[in-house]
Amino acid sequence: MAGIYLHVPFCKQACHYCDFHFSTSLKYKDQMLDAMLRELELQKDYLKGETIETIYFGGGTPSVLSADEVNSLINRITQLHSVSSNAEITLEANPDDLGREKINALRQTPVNRFSIGIQSFFDEDLAWMNRVHRAQEAEASVKRAQDAGFENITVDLIYGYPLLTDSKWKHNLETVFSLGIPHVSAYSMTVEPQTALAAFISKKKQPPMNEQQSAEQFAYMLDAMQRNGFEHYEISNFCKPGHYSRHNSNYWKGVKYLGIGPSAHSFNGDTRQWNIANNAKYLQGLSDNTIPAETEILTEADRLNEYIMTSLRTVWGLDLNKLDSIASGASSTLMKIAEEYISQGKLLKNANVLTLTTEGKLYADAIAAEMFF
Missing domain, CATH: 1.10.10 (Arc Repressor Mutant, subunit A)
Incomplete structure (x- = not known):
């Protein structure tokens, strides 16, 4: 078995803490999709005929794609690979992209799992992070997805940052529990170099992160998750029985995967490969039918x-x-x-x-x- 990861390198705006590869301009979205379709063709033998058990749209913000654009990528994968009939197909999404019409359109695609980037249910926290959405949209997007028949939903939360009091953290977790979400990924706020947050801290415009606060909020989360029937199956991941992230679990278990798109990584057991983290150079390479990537033979x-x-x-x-x-x-x-x-x-x-x-x-x-x- 194997997985395929598709990196969609576009976001509406830059979150202050994020150091993933993306562009806030959608100008070249059509060319990027064409290039990714071409890369799928060029990389068709990388997994050596392994059955595809998981497909994961990450980014960036894959929910900027239309349902038809999502379908085009999935269709190309099914043309080139044997895809399991019960494959887990995940789309990362921001709450503000998940309006009723968009969710209903995605319901007509093979996507069967949403990963919704909520981060917090407090408007002031979301503004501090420079997120596009607000708290009301976060709850509404989950309920709309559930109403449309999406039961396999995970949400992202962040803890350990100055604005997040313990009472607010408790509220965020209790909100997730009340919504009946079966999977949660929760991350301690980290300050990555060359992000806006790092610059704010270096200029004394923001206080540094507090490790003690992070440790205490992590410990509280472990207890709350256990009390609410969640299994702590990976440091940052919790799920109700039967709701593991199959795609991410395969990463941790050393299963082979193919990464498509700028900055995407691939692994076939013996080598690791990573595409260039530059949209223009990625597009140029694929226009010449070459994959702008580096390969490392694992010792x-x-x-x-x-x-x-x-x-x-x-x-x-x-x-x-x-x-x-x-x-x-x-x-x-x-x-x-x-x-x-x-x-x-x-x-x-x-x-x-x-x-x-x-x-x-x-x-x-x-x-x-x-x-x-």
Whole structure:
């Protein structure tokens, strides 16, 4: 099995915290779609005939596409690949794009899952982030999608930023629970270089993020999610039973995937490939029937480290036997470091699987980095 990711590099405006690749001009949208269709053709053999189990429209803001444009990309994929009859097909969307007419049009496409970028249910927070939508639109978009028959919905939330008091964070979570949303992705606000937020902080126009606040809001979320029947299956992801993100879960499990569009990444088990993060150069390359991408052949250490980083973030954990299948004897080397974290109560070892404890989840990236080869 395998997945396909489509990077749609357009947004109506730039969120202050975002460092993903996008353009706020839709001038070249038609040319971009043509180029992505062409790249699908050129990349048709990358996955070597694997059945496509998931398709994911990310960005940027894929909901700037019309239903017909979304269909054109899905149709090309089905022409070039064997697509599972129960494939998960996700479209990331902003609430302001999900009017009733748009949702009903998307209902006529194979899209069967929405990922809605809500971030907060407070207008002042959304304005601080420079989001286009407002709180009322966020709730309304979810209800409209549900009314149209979309049951598989996930929403994004952000915590750990100065405006978000603990009472507001509790309200955001309670609103999600009340809406009957079966999946939540929640991220601590991070300050990425070369973003507006980083510039504001460096110029003392905004206070820096508070790690203690983030840790406390994360801990509250873990408890609230558990009380409301959600499983914490990856550091930033929670779901009701049976509502895992199949596409993202496959990333964490090392399943092959093909990335289409500027800045998109691909992985086939042995190599990693990434397209240029420049719309004009991407369009020029595809106009010449070449893919403007770089390729890296993964070393044994690369494969070990990638497995450590991704698996340790999940409820399924790090399988020591799988580690040894990548490199003989790797598990004994890793366990010399892991034993310290087990004694500190940050890791659990059950048979041959290592998983993070609740406390360990606060240090997930640091623990993984200590174990790298």
